[in-house]
Amino acid sequence: MAFTARDVPPSLLIMRLAEKLKKEFPQIEMPDWAKFVKTGVHRERPPLQPDWWWIRAASILYQVYMRGPVGVGTLRLLYGGRKDRGTRPEEKRPAAAKIIRVILQQLEQAGLVQRTPEGRVITPKGQSLLDKLAVEIARELGLTPP
Numbered sequence: 166m167a168f169t170a171r172d173v174p175p176s177l178l179i180m181r182l183a184e185k186l187k188k189e190f191p192q193i194e195m196p197d198w199a200k201f202v203k204t205g206v207h208r209e210r211p212p213l214q215p216d217w218w219w220i221r222a223a224s225i226l227y228q229v230y231m232r233g234p235v236g237v238g239t240l241r242l243l244y245g246g247r248k249d250r251g252t253r254p255e256e257k258r259p260a261a262a263k264i265i266r267v268i269l270q271q272l273e274q275a276g277l278v279q280r281t282p283e284g285r286v287i288t289p290k291g292q293s294l295l296d297k298l299a300v301e302i303a304r305e306l307g308l309t310p311p
Contacts, residue, residue, distance in 0.1 A: 168303040168310065170230055170295040177306075181298050182223035183216065192274040193222050196267065205260040207246040222268045226277055226287070229269075230295055234284030240265045 170178055186193050195218035203211050204221075214220065221244075228243060229235055244260035269285055272278040277291035287295075303310075 168296070168299045168308070170227065170299045172308070173299045173302045173306070175227060177302050178295070178298055179220065179223045179227055181302060182226065182295065183219040185294070185298065186222055186226075186275075187216060187219045190275045190277075193219065193268075193271045195219075199264070202261065202264070204264060205245055205258060207248040207258040207260075218268075221264065222272065225265065225268050226272055226291060227295070229272075229278055229285055230287045230292065233286040234281055236284040237262055237266050237269065239284070240269075 199218055201211060203209070224244075225240060228240060232239070238259075241259035241262055244265065245258050246260075247255040248258040249255060269278060272291070273280060273285075277288055277294065278285050279288050
């Protein structure tokens with residue numbers, strides 16, 4: 166029995182996947198406007214990490230793998246957060262849709278995600294990429310097969 170992306174810690178998998186997306190997939194690139202935008206109305210500032218776009222793309226690919234089929238609306242709720250409203254109670258707000266939509270379109274161009282009437286699902290190429298990384302991480306951590 167082999168390891169899948171479900172068997173390894175997501176944080177390690179997402180960081181490794183982000184590096185791979187940045188190096189091997191030229192379709193996934195940060196647009197010029199992305200340096201200046203917040204990831205949602207619940208944030209006060211844009212992300213500080215220089216490679217945040219690839220980390221978000223890796224995270225979205227992981228979520229499509231785990232939850233698919235999913236749409237932009239579902240991912241907006243997933244990446245949203247609490248809006249600080251001063252003395253009023255906090256409220257949950259969805260994340261910015263454009264960032265998620267553009268990343269999904271780039272993942273489609275790379276052949277890792279495909280569009281269906283129900284939502285976006287992972288392609289065999291995308292699933293293979295995640296599972297191969299999971300096997301590498303499992304070997305490094307010395308995990309035993311499930």
